[in-house]
Amino acid sequence: MNNSDAERIETVLNGLGYKKTGKEKDADLIVAVACSVRQAAIDRIHGKVRNWQREKQKRKLVTVLTGCVLATDKKKFTESFDLVFNIENLTLLPEMLHSMKETDVRERGKYLTLKPMHSSGFQALVPIMTGCNNFCAYCAVPFTRGREYSRPAEDIISEVKELVENGCKEITLLGQNVNSYGNDKKDLPNFAELLSKINDIPGDFWIRYITSHPKDMSQDLIKKFVQCSKVCGYLHLPLQAGSSEVLKNMNRNYTYEHYKNLIERVRAVKPNIAISTDIIVGFPGETIEQFEDTMEAFKDLKYDMAYIAQYSPRSGTKAASFDDNVDKKEKKRRLKVLTEILAGTALEKNKKYVGQTEKVLAEKFEKGLLFGHTDSFKLVAISGGSKEYVGNFVQVIITDNNPWALEGTMV
Ligand code: SAH
Numbered sequence: 001m002n003n004s005d006a007e008r009i010e011t012v013l014n015g016l017g018y019k020k021t022g023k024e025k026d027a028d029l030i031v032a033v034a035c036s037v038r039q040a041a042i043d044r045i046h047g048k049v050r051n052w053q054r055e056k057q058k059r060k061l062v063t064v065l066t067g068c069v070l071a072t073d074k075k076k077f078t079e080s081f082d083l084v085f086n087i088e089n090l091t092l093l094p095e096m097l098h099s100m101k102e103t104d105v106r107e108r109g110k111y112l113t114l115k116p117m118h119s120s121g122f123q124a125l126v127p128i129m130t131g132c133n134n135f136c137a138y139c140a141v142p143f144t145r146g147r148e149y150s151r152p153a154e155d156i157i158s159e160v161k162e163l164v165e166n167g168c169k170e171i172t173l174l175g176q177n178v179n180s181y182g183n184d185k186k187d188l189p190n191f192a193e194l195l196s197k198i199n200d201i202p203g204d205f206w207i208r209y210i211t212s213h214p215k216d217m218s219q220d221l222i223k224k225f226v227q228c229s230k231v232c233g234y235l236h237l238p239l240q241a242g243s244s245e246v247l248k249n250m251n252r253n254y255t256y257e258h259y260k261n262l263i264e265r266v267r268a269v270k271p272n273i274a275i276s277t278d279i280i281v282g283f284p285g286e287t288i289e290q291f292e293d294t295m296e297a298f299k300d301l302k303y304d305m306a307y308i309a310q311y312s313p314r315s316g317t318k319a320a321s322f323d324d325n326v327d328k329k330e331k332k333r334r335l336k337v338l339t340e341i342l343a344g345t346a347l348e349k350n351k352k353y354v355g356q357t358e359k360v361l362a363e364k365f366e367k368g369l370l371f372g373h374t375d376s377f378k379l380v381a382i383s384g385g386s387k388e389y390v391g392n393f394v395q396v397i398i399t400d401n402n403p404w405a406l407e408g409t410m411v
């Protein structure tokens with residue numbers, strides 16, 4: 001989402017005559033796009049802005065902060081940045097840069113209609129909704145991004161059409177809860193219907209989407225994995241914890257049994273689908289036994305990939321008032337245990353690819369190898385190619401694997 005926001009920020013700055021530079025030291029203006037999901041990313045921005053403040057004593061430099069910023073951090077950042085603004089007001093950035101003051105207008109969703117400077121000619125991030133209504137106990141997002149707002153369907157479809165006409169091969173639909181698309185307005189299609197409409201756009205391209213919430217994973221949506229030929233065989237479905245008690249404390253609104261049943265239904269319609277997840281270890285009060293439920297879930301569900309995070313308290317959230325009682329060392333241990341189980345299941349999944357021919361979108365050529373992803377989002381290092389293939393689909397025979405990637409040769 002932040003990468004996508006950055007592309008739109010670039011559009012606005014280009015309109016003001018700015019050009020992107022690869023090097024911080026050449027910049028007259030720096031925009032930081034913050035992520036507030038965990039404290040570490042915010043700490044990094046504090047570090048960066050200290051350097052920029054020193055730079056400012058030597059040369060002219062304007063610093064701006066946007067993205068996901070919590071109210072308490074915003075207060076502090078207002079002292080260190082020249083301007084801090086809500087990303088939803090991006091269309092008003094020219095005026096704000098002029099006055100160096102944040103506007104109090106709130107332009108809900110308008111910035112999504114800005115035509116972005118897509119950073120790649122063949123892969124595009126297309127935000128379809130922003131915000132979240134779920135208020136999971138640990139999460140900063142509803143506070144930084146506000147309530148759910150779905151972008152008009154015609155607007156999304158015309159952006160995708162234009163991208164595909166210009167040779168784009170992979171469209172990634174984005175949203176904090178991508179599959180709750182349309183729930184906020186009566187006249188909008190739901191997410192499953194939107195996928196069908198995008199799938200009907202002529203052209204050879206792939207459709208991905210991220211991130212889905214288990215509560216909005218309808219059977220209609222599950223069926224799209226087979227009904228829509230362009231929808232990739234990959235699902236990222238955050239579990240967060242394998243214990244239904246912890247899920248309840250997290251305010252996730254589903255049980256482990258419900259989640260497991262979803263995965264079974266997805267695999268029933270699309271047996272080879274790759275599935276990844278998000279997990280938080282060390283949520284306040286998570287006991288050893290409850291953590292072991294997550295271990296069991298990992299063994300049971302056999303993920304292809306997982307993004308495992310140590311719980312980080314976020315100010316203003318419900319869990320911020322809970323005692324963060326799982327110490328750092330134990331959080332680290334839990335993370336390591338899950339990573340080991342994952343390495344086993346991921347290895348098992350990747351092994352099955354060896355000997356198969358896969359369609360891969362070639363993304364870059366480095367040190368004599370082509371790199372790309374399969375439709376199941378497996379990274380492949382490909383020999384026998386050249387940089388001319390970048391941006392195209394290629395057929396690859398998979399020759400080897402490890403838990404995190406595949407190797408192959410061009411057909
Ligand atoms: N909307 C998505 C997740 C968005 S945030 C969902 O509902 O699943 C991305 C991931 O960051 C989450 O899935 C969660 O695993 C992690 N995360 C969010 N808040 C966190 C916190 N306070 N500490 C640690 N990890 C967190």
Ligand code: SF4
Nearest residue numbers: 132134135136139141
């Ligand atoms: Fe955060 Fe996702 Fe929960 Fe929304 S659904 S509060 S974005 S974790």
